[in-house]
Amino acid sequence: MKYPIGIQSFEQIVEDGYIYIDKTDLVYRLTHEGKIYFLSRPRRFGKSLLVSTLKNYYQGHKELFKGLAIEKLEKEWNVHPIFHMDFNGGNFTNASELEGALKEYMERWEKEYGLATNEDLGIGFRFRDVLEAAHKQTGRRAVVLIDEYDKPILDVLDMDSTLEDRHRNVLKAFYSAFKVADAHLQFVLLTGVTKFSQVSVFSGFNQPKDISMDARYETLCGITQEELDSYFAGPIAEMAATNQCTPEEMRQSLKLQYDGYHFSKKMTDIYNPFSLLNALDSTDVRNYWSSSGTPTYLIRLLAHFKENMNELTGKYYPPEEFIDYKADVERPLPMIYQSGYLTIKDYDMRRNRFLLDFPNNEVKNGFLTALVASYLQPKKQLSNWIDDVVDALEAGETDSLCTLFTAFLASIPYTMRRKENETEKERYFQYTFYLIMRLISVYTAYVEKVQSQGRVDCIVETPQYIYIFEFKLDGTADEALKQIEDKGYAREYATDFRKLFRIGAVFSSETGTIGEWKTITGK
CATH class of the missing domain: 3.40.1350 (Trna Endonuclease; Chain: A, domain 1)
Incomplete structure (x- = not known):
């Protein structure tokens, strides 16, 4: 079995025969029941693969979806103009990086649709004109996919308040295009770690529907227990033999190490896909996700951390205390939760309170190690x-x-x-x-x-x-x-x-x- 570790391209996974967990029934539902969405998930949780899957779907690449659930659901396979932006690769601590990236995207799209570049227009208005031109020339409304939309802000969070405000204002102006170009849009998805709804990033256009805790889409990224048992029974048996234990003992070991994420009140268990695939590939249970690096913004926020973790974990919170990020470095709970270091472990319906704790052993050890390094700085x-x-x-x-x-x-x-x-x-x-x-x-x-x-x-x-x-x-x-x-x-x-x-x-x-x-x- 070939594991797509580090591969975020849907077409490469399908064409090169890597294992693909079929989420296309959810993709079909997403694209047919709404229009503008925001999805928050921790890093390395499959957000970029989801974006790539949507891109290929809207490009009408029906052949890539052969044998998948969506093949029986979709009848038309219409081709739409795609505008895909990925902020993953940028270093936005450089003052001009964000404006430069947006300018490069815009000039490429203006050239593609035969528009003259008018730098006197704001970036949002230029994007509006591109979306309108794409709609008129193709006869199909545009699809906008923005991966890791929040990285320009996270890169400078708690580092440079002037640059942070500048990035926020630039993004606000850019996203304002979605409001004025609404008639030319078929579908919009923004992915990231945090939702900056409280600091006006999205205030320039109709608020996207936040599906981060929507029970219908809680399994859109990640691997469920049912999917693990269905797709990986053979590899788990092989892994058990290598580690001299039974398959059931191996499942339990994987569950304790990588399972335990919950993204809705429904409380469906979700495995970290990056760690799980690495473990199956190497037949070894190790700390893959946490070893791949702690986000720099989280390290900076930990310097402000003044709560004992035993006072923070295993405690019930109202949703407003951890779901909506308020950009307050003195209150890091929302960022810790949204970054995947805490997750929902129980829901009290009567009081509308959520129990937060570490999702699994890997995350607990990784977070505490980072916290010790930040708080104590031992030699x-x-x-x-x-x-x-x-x-x-x-x-x-x-x-x-x-x-x-x-x-x-x-x-x-x-x-x-x-x-x-x-x-x-x-x-x-x-x-x-x-x-x-x-x-x-x-x-x-x-x-x-x-x-x-x-x-x-x-x-x-x-x-x-x-x-x-x-x-x-x-x-x-x-x-x-x-x-x-x-x-x-x-x-x-x-x-x-x-x-x-x-x-x-x-x-x-x-x-x-x-x-x-x-x-x-x-x-």
């Missing part, structure tokens, strides 16, 4: 350090754990501990340890676990050992151990066969690392 190589911590936990080596945590905390620049008052310093250390333990996801880790007599700072469970941590800021390890004893934090493990370690640790606000560490072994 140590994070992946190697995590491996060493896991080895120490497996071996029950608490002295090694002390050494590892001390070295890691000492590697964080002093400037990252930028809080001034004592309470915020304590919160810094608590958050630091929280991030670290969330990254070490090989074993069960509870942070601030609530028990009958109090809240335990951290408990880590491995197959052989249980670690109960209590931390103090500028206190003593004996005080921390006494709290474990007085509050009965170990009581629930009294009949557990595993060896138990009580660990009292002290954070030093002066040195920024572990000041004292003591361990008591046994129940």
Whole structure:
């Protein structure tokens, strides 16, 4: 089986015999039930392939759709003039990049339809004239497909407010053509990560229908469980044999790593297609999506991040708090959600609230790694350090754990501990340890676990050992151990066969690392 990894051309996938998940019944519905759409999906989720599929459909390439669902649905196969724009390749941190790209597109289209270039006209009016000419000359209304429409803004978000405003105004003027040229338009689709509806990008024309959370189109991009079982039963069996497990165990491993996205109240499970296809191709479960890079705009936004992830995840939100992006860098939740690092995990119909959490293990690990790098900026190589911590936990080596945590905390620049008052310093250390333990996801880790007599700072469970941590800021390890004893934090493990370690640790606000560490072994 040939996997179309990195291939976004529908015609190449079909002509070269790559596997194609048939979404053309949804394409037919989309093109026949509406006119102007916006679709938000995370990066590498198949938006560009969808655009390519629509382009070939409106070009009347019936032969490419042979055997697909749309072949039986479409009877006319009309050919329409296509205007396809892809902002993926541009570097819009350059001041003139956006205007230059639009100018190049416009000059090409004006030449194609025999129009003289009039640079005195605004870009929106020039595009209006092109759309009108295309309609009159071909007898068919135009189709406009814009891929990653928001990249010109995302590239400079929280970097250059002047250039950000300039790009927003340029795009607003350009999209105004859709309103004045409405009679000449057959279909319009804009794809991207974010919806800038609140900052007037779309205010110059009739608002596109946002299908990002429309239950009818939730599976338009990505791979469902049904599609996985239907298209890839053979490859999963081969992958299971390679990894010395059963096909069902292999399915469960893939599900935990790559499944879990939900794009509507219907809650249909969606797999990340980029990661899933990479895993099937290499017969190895790894972090493909997160390893392909964290968006630079998200890294910049994380610098503003002031919430503990345990306060942000596993929480219900009204839709206005995360669906409509409001371009507020101090409130990054909408961007984190729309970028695919959080997804809907439940819907409370009575209160119209959505539960947000990490979609799967790959995303959780990738996001927390990026957050640690942004928030703490350690000098140590994070992946190697995590491996060493896991080895120490497996071996029950608490002295090694002390050494590892001390070295890691000492590697964080002093400037990252930028809080001034004592309470915020304590919160810094608590958050630091929280991030670290969330990254070490090989074993069960509870942070601030609530028990009958109090809240335990951290408990880590491995197959052989249980670690109960209590931390103090500028206190003593004996005080921390006494709290474990007085509050009965170990009581629930009294009949557990595993060896138990009580660990009292002290954070030093002066040195920024572990000041004292003591361990008591046994129940």
